[in-house]
Amino acid sequence: MSSSVAAAVSPTRQALRRARKDRSARLGAVLVVLLVLVAAAAPLLVKLSGQDPYTYHLDLLDPARGNAPKGALGGVSSDHWFGVEPLTGRDLFSIVVLGLRTSLTIAIVVTLVTSVVGTLIGISAAYFGGWYDAVASRVFDFLFGFPQLVFMIALGIIVPAGFPRWLLLILVLSVFGWASLARLIRNQARSLVAREFVEAARSVGSSGWHVITRELLPNLLGPVLVIATLAIPGYIGAEAALSFLGVGVPPPTPSLGRSISDSIAWVYTGADPWFLFFPGVALFVAVLGFTLLGDGVRDAFDVRLRRTT
């Protein structure tokens, strides 16, 4: 086995190589790259379409139908690629693209924050054990048992309007989000701490910092990467849900969640289902892309599937 192997490859690199061969992971990656590009270039795209998400176009609405957009597909035209919003006539393409930018930014920032915090706390709790681990574990339990949604809604109402809402969203989602990752990582790390290589590192005199960063962390990067990729769609959804409930990003800043929330009435009455369609598809594609990618990354790091590829 040993002498015939051509080149030594680290297990992480092998996993990423496997992920590249996975078809649905590739589709996920393509979608994610596309979405990130769209989100990053959103202001540019909006300028390109010659519209902005704030201007009212009342002339495009049909007062006879309760101010639903005139024309087919919610008023899709060469000027308004996704049609216009009912009631206001604002350009829906701008709203969707900029709303996607808001959602993705919040989701990715929250994921980064929770991953770093959760990993550090999880690993250190597993390594040091004792009272530190006990306190950390109780904090996880507390955050799990906490009625997060109610708290977030309450907070959204209490916090003065001057405080930037996007920052509040990031803070709130991060505070409640890190515990689930920390708990998973703690449990994984505990099984690693019991392995002899940790003992071996200690027996040659390695410091706790070395054991955590050099011995444990590389073995946990796979799970962290998987959990983080799978968490992004969750946070996209959470941001949308909070905006839907009216405690997210305030108008007139575009938000997918708020657009979807606003569209419900128009779908019920059948006056303008397209108002739900475009933001809905954008949200769906975002969640799907990150989920497929996350699944692919998870499969790539899963030892049980290793032999099949």
Add this chain to the structure above:
Amino acid sequence: MTTQSVSEELLRLKNVRKYFGLPGAPWRQAQAVKAVDGVNFVVRKGETVGLVGESGSGKSTLARVATRLLDPTQGSVEIGGVDVTNVRGRKLRPVRRKIQMVFQDPQASLNPRQSVGTILSTPFRAQGIRPTRAQLVELLQQVGLSEEHLERYPHEFSGGQRQRIGIARALSVKPDLLVCDEPVSALDVSVQAQVLNLLADLRDELGLSYVLVAHDLAVVRQVTSRLAVMYLGTIVEEGPADQVYSAPAHPYTKALLSAVPVPEPGVERDRIVLTGDVPTPIAPPSGCPFRTRCYKVQDVCATVRPVLEPVHGSTEHRAACYFPEPPPPERTR
């Protein structure tokens, strides 16, 4: 043996106890697993001491106390003549240079995400040294591997090769004493001999001393000069390996040795079959820990725990038993 009896002491454990607390409410009576319960143990330069016993006898715990991976509950650990029982953290580093450990399962003791080069350089870095490539290659060559293996990862090696890497890591700080915790029990029988031979070669080349923890007496027999038999956290018999093998004094040792197969057809052995299980180390029996399974138990055995006393007229060979086996009459095999 007699010429070496005054040689330098590498390790001395004095009345070491290691109790592991059981999780439970604080108001309940504290229960503890008495993994090691009063052990005195000395290793001198040039010795290879076998530490044998069933699983659960506390031999691995003792090895970890000796290497300062675990703190003893009671008693003291002297390494190289210095009491290091209360030395912790950074200050332990010089101690680590004197005593090193080889682990049981080479699959588990090597970090799967690190290349062999990284694994071998960890001990150097812990001592604040950047190893040169030549140093790492030398280590590999010492254990019969070569430079090409430096960039490989543990999963690319066989079990025997992995254990060689584990030995190379332990050798990197140039220790005087190597504590090997079941170094070959996870390996195929055919590979066991190779690794044992490697250990023996290293002993001759580098002047190493060993503590060899094992449950397989056949393994220990090949290489040890002295033998200590553990039962339920205590040493019940110790002495020069050939004396313990040929004339076991403690009934437990005798039973243990009688279970070793004789690789000769037609040779009958008198097997002593022990009944019952090892008692729980939470509440070991009063007096002699072995009395519940002993075939020559008397009332006195339940009173006070017997201490190690010289047997068979030898000062080195000692057993903790009220009724030690008599030395066998000379017989030819």
